[in-house]
Amino acid sequence: MQPYQLSATQLLEMMRQRELSPVELMQSYQQRINQVNDKVNAFAFEFPQQALAAARQAEQDYISGHARRLSGLAVAIKDETYIAGQITTNGSLCLKDAVAQSTDPAPAALMAEGAIVHGRTTTPECSTAAVTWSRIWGVSRNPWNLALTCGGSSGGSAIAVASGMASFANGTDIGGSLRIPAAFCGLYGYKPPHGRVAEIPPFNIDPYCHHGLLTRSLDDLQRIYPLMTGPNWIDSHSFVPRDKSPARSLSSLRVAVSSNLGFYQVDQDIRANLEQSALHLQQAGVAVEFVDLDWDDQVIETAKIHQRALMGMLLRRNLDKPENRPLFTPYLAWYLDRVAELSADDIFEANLHVCRMWEALAKVFKRFDALICPTLATTRIAADFDYSQHQVEINDQVVDANKGWFMTYPFNTLGQCPALSMPNGFCQTGVPSSLQIVGRPYQEQTLFTLAEALSHYHDWARWPPFN
Template sequence: MSDLDLCYLPAAEALRRFRSRTLSPVELLQAQLRRIEETKDSINAVCFVYAEEAMEEARKAEARYAADAADLRPLEGLPTGIKDENTIAGKVTTFGSLIYKDNVAQTTTPVVQRLIDAGAVVHGRTTTPEFSSEGFTHSRLWGVTRNPWNLDYTPGGSSGGSGAALAGGMASLATGSDIGGSIRIPASACGLVGFKPPYGRNPATPPFNLDFYNHPGPMARSVEDCLLMQNVMCGPHPNDIASLKPKLKLPVDRRGIRGWKIAYSLDLGYYEVDDDVRRNTLAALEIFRSLGAEVVEVDIGWTKQTEKAADDYLRTIFGAWVAEYLDERAAMLTKYGRAFAEASQTVAPRDFLASLYTAGAMYSTFGPLMEDFDVFVCPTLALPAVGAEHDPDNGLTINGKPVDPRYGWIMTYPFNMLSRCPVLSVPSGHAANGVPTGIQIVGKTYSDADVFRAGLAFETAVGGWFTRPEARPRIPAAA
């Protein structure tokens, strides 16, 4: 097996090969470490590499497989990228900001600790925009992270480094966090699978464990790999009062979706949608029909007021948190980080309250509608991706029409507002510029198994992603 084939080997398949001793965790790690080195200048997805420590852990995993250890862990030996927002005790965590460039964390984020305890090998940290506050990934600290499918475009954000690392073959699994789409945006733009679990399913840390827009979650190259990772990350935690009991273990359910009813909307009632995105979404819906599902277009009654409500909510909590740095440290902030912090100073309690009323009104149509359907499908992004160095101040157009440069191209944040609905983003195809597109599979509240069952059926029908050399990005060699 070539280095590149190893780099793109599905995590579930790697585990099967580890157990049969036809592949060593050391071999897989070595291939991905070489891939990180080869792409560091062109893609810039990994900001810290822990080669020696990771190799030591991979050798331990290799020995455990060789000994047929009875207590092999669920992720034993899998190289896993950790977003540079999730803290790891004793390691620098920067949050993508110059302010924290030398910040050594004292604790480990609960979901990361669970991955480590499950045998994941942490070999690198993935880039993020400053304080995870944008849907693209560039910062003063780490520079520009680029999309492996087309270097002129962003891999998305805020988990853009994780997305680029997975699409570029630098990790088997990677962590993300989603407060407005930060898992699903890079999943779509990079041709990956990303899961926004329902609020409380995966534990988080204060204060954002109490923010119902916030969802830590998994990113992977296949639905099964994403499910495998989610089963490790989820469950109640003693430090998170919002975490749900009992722990939910999802099955790899390949029974298909014959007889299901699937609702869909191409524009959620108010988005301008790129033609490639529209075409690929319609093609995906035809696949669902071919699997025996009834597919029905619906009107959910949402309006552009949704955009303002989400912005007000995010500025009230998230923006206020970033605004703590509007002191002598303000000069160190990236332009968009400072703008977000300053904008938080203009919202009032009544704006926050209005955002809750809007979320309630959205669910007053969506909830009753979903009583008649199994899942809901829509595009993940209205545009395949914005430019790698996107500056919201320069505006944005779709189909020649101006849209909000932050919110007008991401169709993800409405489902942070409806935070108890699980959402799985899966690839739907590619645009003319080579950048992937994606669809969101949205479930009823806390119906995680439904979106994974639909995702597995869809993935099986299309033959998966990244499994063939011609289905992988062609990354230009470093000069």
């Protein structure tokens, strides 16, 4: 196997044993980028010379015994996340020359452990879409089916990992922006509970907003994620105590399963794969029960209102100026027009609805240790899909084009609940299927226990078909 085909966990062990050098690894990634990136469009910026120089230093660190916990690994960082001195466009022509003045806590933690930032990954304009295309970077494509979306807004990050162009990647998630591309690309995508990973203001005060990881394996996720967590003085919410609960046996766990969260239309292939995963858990000794969740499509409106109330207002203040309007993608212009229509009454009613959502979910969590459900309601979304202009149909019914086809944002609304997306088969479209494991507030260990059990049923040594 080529180095780019190995997991981050395997790579670290090989570099420690001096069976592989960080320089050889970085060269493998660069060759892979040259081979496939033109087909899928994962990277907005590449730093080949700086990355090789950092790899040479990592090589010396291994020789001298000073290697850090991620030394030599290549991390792809989303073109939304600040790294001081690097251009950060957030997928917008309006920000094509914007240089970050500071580094966000998540990449700072990863780089402090020796991870090498070898490129910045594509994102939709201002992260306002669940697909990844923009006027500045063009269309990013699903490596399993180039006609379909890779998801968004951390789409380029997901492509980079799924296609063997990075050891792992970061992502951000305010409505599913990490888990949606994880699902489309066959990865593990983890949205921690709010506060577990420090964020910059004002996003740190937003319980919908999270920073997480995209990895090819569960081992990689469990190895790297703890290195991002913990208190940071930039974020008062980051002083949340760690989950120190011991791992429990599978036979002691009770899991609720919902195929539609009460109101979604869901493709049959996704439902079938979820049912198969539930059966796998039962066979492993877990008590599994299908449940009805008392939610309706007001959940969609609540998420829209909240996203517009903070992120949207911030974009209106900083970016929505007459001279910028001709540069916007249609979906960003549509989004900002909706932000302008927002009222205080809308925000008040949405906040009250969050309380009702939790009441319904709390009834489930009082009886069960976790909830599993699909990540996506359909995989039939084109790479250049535009929710401001196009429709989505599932089971011959038109659904909300903005949010009616992915099932992630309820667990941003209830952001204290950890949510892990993982592959659980394939869909008729040829792209992976995915499920979400959602935990009780701040109780993360159970998610990883269940994910470990499910991970044994799917061989993800396979690679996208354009190989």
